[in-house]
Amino acid sequence: MHDQQHYIALAGIVAIFLVGVVIILRWEDVPSISVSQAEGEIGKQKYDPAKHMPSKDSIPCYDPGSMTYLGALPADTADQVKEKIKKARAAAEMWRNSSFRQRKLLLKTLLKYILHNQEAICRVASIDSGKPMVDAAFGEVMVTCEKIAWLIREGEKYLKPERRSSGAMMFYKAARVEYHPVGVVGAIVPWNYPFHNVFNPLTAALFAGNGLVIKVSEHASWSSQFYGRIISATLQAVGAPADLVQIVTGYAEAGNALVTGGVDKVIFVGSTGVGRAVLSAAAATLTPVVLELGGKDAFIVCDDADLSQAVPTALRGAFQSCGQNCAGAERFLVQAPVYGRFVDAAVGVARRLRQGPALGDAPVDCGAMCMPGLAEKVAQLVEDAVADGAKVLVGGHLVEHDSGGQFYAPTVLVGVTPAMRIWREEVFGPVMVIVQFATDDEAVRLANDCPFGLGSAVFSRSQRRANAIGRRLQAGMTSINDFATTYMCQSLPFGGVKESGFDRFAGIEGLRGLCVPKAVCEDRFPWLMRTDIPLLLQYPVGDAAFPFVCGLISMFYGLSLRDNLSGLCTVIACFLGVGGKASQKKTN
Numbered sequence: 001m002h003d004q005q006h007y008i009a010l011a012g013i014v015a016i017f018l019v020g021v022v023i024i025l026r027w028e029d030v031p032s033i034s035v036s037q038a039e040g041e042i043g044k045q046k047y048d049p050a051k052h053m054p055s056k057d058s059i060p061c062y063d064p065g066s067m068t069y070l071g072a073l074p075a076d077t078a079d080q081v082k083e084k085i086k087k088a089r090a091a092a093e094m095w096r097n098s099s100f101r102q103r104k105l106l107l108k109t110l111l112k113y114i115l116h117n118q119e120a121i122c123r124v125a126s127i128d129s130g131k132p133m134v135d136a137a138f139g140e141v142m143v144t145c146e147k148i149a150w151l152i153r154e155g156e157k158y159l160k161p162e163r164r165s166s167g168a169m170m171f172y173k174a175a176r177v178e179y180h181p182v183g184v185v186g187a188i189v190p191w192n193y194p195f196h197n198v199f200n201p202l203t204a205a206l207f208a209g210n211g212l213v214i215k216v217s218e219h220a221s222w223s224s225q226f227y228g229r230i231i232s233a234t235l236q237a238v239g240a241p242a243d244l245v246q247i248v249t250g251y252a253e254a255g256n257a258l259v260t261g262g263v264d265k266v267i268f269v270g271s272t273g274v275g276r277a278v279l280s281a282a283a284a285t286l287t288p289v290v291l292e293l294g295g296k297d298a299f300i301v302c303d304d305a306d307l308s309q310a311v312p313t314a315l316r317g318a319f320q321s322c323g324q325n326c327a328g329a330e331r332f333l334v335q336a337p338v339y340g341r342f343v344d345a346a347v348g349v350a351r352r353l354r355q356g357p358a359l360g361d362a363p364v365d366c367g368a369m370c371m372p373g374l375a376e377k378v379a380q381l382v383e384d385a386v387a388d389g390a391k392v393l394v395g396g397h398l399v400e401h402d403s404g405g406q407f408y409a410p411t412v413l414v415g416v417t418p419a420m421r422i423w424r425e426e427v428f429g430p431v432m433v434i435v436q437f438a439t440d441d442e443a444v445r446l447a448n449d450c451p452f453g454l455g456s457a458v459f460s461r462s463q464r465r466a467n468a469i470g471r472r473l474q475a476g477m478t479s480i481n482d483f484a485t486t487y488m489c490q491s492l493p494f495g496g497v498k499e500s501g502f503d504r505f506a507g508i509e510g511l512r513g514l515c516v517p518k519a520v521c522e523d524r525f526p527w528l529m530r531t532d533i534p535l536l537l538q539y540p541v542g543d544a545a546f547p548f549v550c551g552l553i554s555m556f557y558g559l560s561l562r563d564n565l566s567g568l569c570t571v572i573a574c575f576l577g578v579g580g581k582a583s584q585k586k587t588n
C-alpha cells in the first residue's frame with residue numbers, strides 16, 4: 001500500500017517537474033540578476049556579549065549556533081524610519097500604475113534568482129537564525145517559491161475588477177469592486193524565518209501595487225543586507241522604482257515609528273504582547289493592522305490514525321526549526337488506544353536527533369535557539385511542568401555545545417495537565433507535549449482549552465471523522481492528516497483566532513487585504529437609460545413623493561405577488577398624479 005502511494009507521489013512529482021520545465025522554457029526572457037554574496041564568508045571572531053553590547057544605535061549580529069560574531073548594523077531612529085516611509089511613498093506613487101505584466105516580471109526575476117541561489121539563501125538564513133539547511137530549504141525557500149508561483153499564476157485574477165450583482169431595484173446599474181493599492185505597507189517581522197519573513201509580505205505587497213517598508217527583527221538583521229541586495233537588483237532589473245522597498249533595522253522604537261509614521265496598512269508578525277502595543281499605537285492614526293501572533297497548535301491523533309504517517313509528521317511539526325514556528329505543533333493529543341505506541345515511536349526518534357551549529361562539521365537535525373534567552377525560557381517552562389508532576393522522556397535540558405551556541409535539547413514531555421504553565425504559554429522551542437484523550441469530544445475540549453488558535457491538525461483514517469473534529473477546533477487553519485499544509489496552499493488565508501491575532505496575510509484574502517476594495521457603480525446601459533431622479537422626488541418634493549417611495553419598496557421587496565402588484569399600482573398612480581394620501585393608505 002505504502003509502495004503504491006510512493007509511486008503515485010513520484011509520478012506526481014515527475015508530472016509537476018515536466019510542467020515546471022515547460023514553464024521555465026517559457027521564461028527565457030526573464031532577466032537574470034547578479035548579487036554579491038559577501039555574507040557567505042564569515043570570520044572566526046566569537047560573539048562576546050560584554051564586548052558586543054546592543055546600543056541605541058547599533059545592533060550586534062551573531063550566529064546563535066556557532067556564536068560567531070557577524071558584525072554590527074545601524075539601528076534606525078524614528079526620524080530615519082519616517083524618511084524611509086517618505087521614500088517608499090514617492091516610489092509607490094509610480095509603482096501603483098505598473099501593469100500586471102511588469103509585476104509578474106518582477107516576481108519571475110526574483111523566483112529565477114531564488115531557484116539558482118537556494119544554497120546561498122539558505123546558508124545566510126541558517127547563519128542568522130541557527131536552523132539547519134534543510135529546515136531553511138523547507139521553511140524559508142520552498143514556501144516563498146510557492147507563494148511567488150501562486151501570485152504569478154493567480155494573483156491577477158483576484159486583483160482585477162470583480163463584477164458583483166446589483167440587485168433587483170438597481171437592475172439598470174453595473175456594480176463592481178476595484179482593488180486599488182493601499183499605498184505603503186509597513187511590515188514588522190520576527191526572527192524565526194529571516195528570508196521568508198521578508199519576502200512573504202514583499203511579494204504580495206508589490207504585486208498588489210504597493211510600496212513596502214519592512215522592519216526586520218533585531219535578532220536576525222544581518223541577513224537583511226544580502227536579502228536587501230537581492231531586492232534592489234530585482235527592482236532595477238525590471239525598471240521598478242529603486243526606493244519601492246525600504247528595510248528598517250532597529251529596535252522597538254523603530255517598530256513603533258513604522259506603525260505611527262504614516263504607512264497605510266501595518267502587517268505585524270510577532271508576539272501577542274507586542275501585537276497589543278502595535279494595535280494600540282495604530283489606533284491614534286486609525287491605521288489598519290493585520291496581527292499574526294503566537295500559536296500553540298493542537299495536533300490530534302485518533303485511534304484509527306495511520307501512525308506510520310502521523311508520527312514522522314508530528315516530529316517535524318515539533319522539531320522543524322527547533323520548534324521556533326508560529327504555526328508549530330505544541331500540544332499532541334493522542335487517543336488512549338494508540339497513545340503508548342505513539343509515545344514510544346516519538347521517543348525513539350527524538351532520542352536520535354543530532355543537534356549543533358547549522359553549518360558545523362557534523363550533520364544536524366536540530367539547530368539553535370535564535371533569540372538570546374529563549375533556551376532558558378523554554379528550560380524554565382519545562383522545569384515548572386516537571387515540578388508540577390510532568391515527566392521528561394527525552395531531553396529536558398539546556399545543551400552545552402563546544403561551540404557555545406544557544407541550544408535546548410529536543411524534548412518529549414508527558415503527564416502535562418491544563419493547570420500547568422506549559423499548557424497555556426507558547427513555548428516556541430523543541431518541546432513535544434503529549435497528552436492522552438478518550439473521546440473525540442474530549443480532544444476538541446482539550447484543543448480549544450488554550451488562549452491561542454492559529455493552526456491545528458487532525459489525524460484519522462476516516463477523513464469524515466477528522467473533518468468533523470477539525471470543524472469544531474477554534475483555529476484559523478486545520479490540516480487533515482498532515483501538518484501546516486494549509487500554508488503550502490498559497491491560495492488559502494493564513495492567520496488565527498483568539499490571542500493568535502486577526503485578519504489574514506496570505507491567500508486571496510491576504511492579497512486583497514493589501515488593497516482598498518473600491519465599490520463602483522455605473523449605468524449598465526448608458527446609451528439606453530440614464531438614471532434621473534423622478535420629478536416628484538426632486539426638490540421641493542411632490543405630495544406623492546412618500547407614497548411613491550413606499551410603492552417602490554413594496555414593488556421590489558414585497559414577499560408576495562400581491563404586494564409587488566400593489567406597489568406597482570401605487571407607483572403608476574403616483575406617476576399619473578392620482579397617487580397621494582389614498583395610494584399611501586393602500587400601500588400601507
Ligand SMILES: NC(=O)c1ccc[n+]([C@@H]2O[C@H](COP(=O)([O-])OP(=O)(O)OC[C@H]3O[C@@H](n4cnc5c(N)ncnc54)[C@H](O)[C@@H]3O)[C@@H](O)[C@H]2O)c1
Binds near residue numbers: 191259277325
Ligand atoms: N502568526 C504568525 O504568522 C507568526 C509568524 C512568526 C512568528 N510569530 C510569533 O512571533 C513571536 C516570536 O517573534 P519575536 O520574539 O521576534 O516577537 P516580538 O513580538 O518580540 O518582535 C516582533 C517584531 O516586533 C518588533 N517590536 C518590538 N517592540 C515593538 C513595538 N513596541 N512596536 C513595534 N514593533 C515592535 C521587534 O523589533 C520585531 O521586529 C512568537 O510569539 C511567534 O509565535 C507569529
